[in-house]
Amino acid sequence: MSLPARVLDTLYQAYGPQHWWPAPTRFEMMVGAILTQNTAWTNVEKALEKLKSEIPTLEASTLLALPPERLAELIRPSGYFRLKTGRLRALCQWFVDAGGFECLDGRTTKELRHDLLGVYGVGHETADSILLYGFERPVMVVDAYTRRIFSRLGAVTPEIGYEPLREWLEAGLGTKDRVSRYNELHALLVRHAKISCRVRPDCASCVLCDICAYSGSDEAIPEA
């Protein structure tokens, strides 16, 4: 079995299903994807809560109608609030102009990806998160945890680019149940990263040690 598949099985055994993304609606999922950029999820939760206290049914058009100043104030706890105000508005503008899910759901994954990457504030990871968790398209998400964990397992170099790593992961996960498997793997990697596997000396009893190329050796793990 491929390494990505073994990691998925191992983490699933250890932590169980994660049923991501943790959002009640598809649109809130997209908002969360912007807010969580380089930011702890606990801070995003505070921002989302304040947002929803003002706008109970979180919709793109309603969000756009809000004065940018007010929006910035509401999402402040998520950090980078001035930047993210512009990014959220850009995402909402795109969403509304495109006709919402009604129209977007009919598009191909390639079209959506190209479109999303053209939106201000949406990079590779945010686009792929939205595709996988918001549109249930078979696209693996690569984040800092993903790169760190697989490079510390000795599977890839820390410098590997976003696309090469995504393609390597997707190739290793086979063609069956791609959406649910990509979903679980990414969510499990995040869950696992928060618990262990940060620094090697702390990694003595990590559930991935059986798979790790470095376990039992003194060779230094290359830092990202």
Place this chain on the structure above:
DNA sequence: AACCAGGAGACAT
């Protein structure tokens, strides 16, 4: 009290 957190864009090289 430094360090980090589910990145992306502008800009220089």
Place this chain on the structure above:
DNA sequence: ATGTCTCATGGT
């Protein structure tokens, strides 16, 4: 193509 700087809050 690749590297560096900036953006900001809240928890350890």
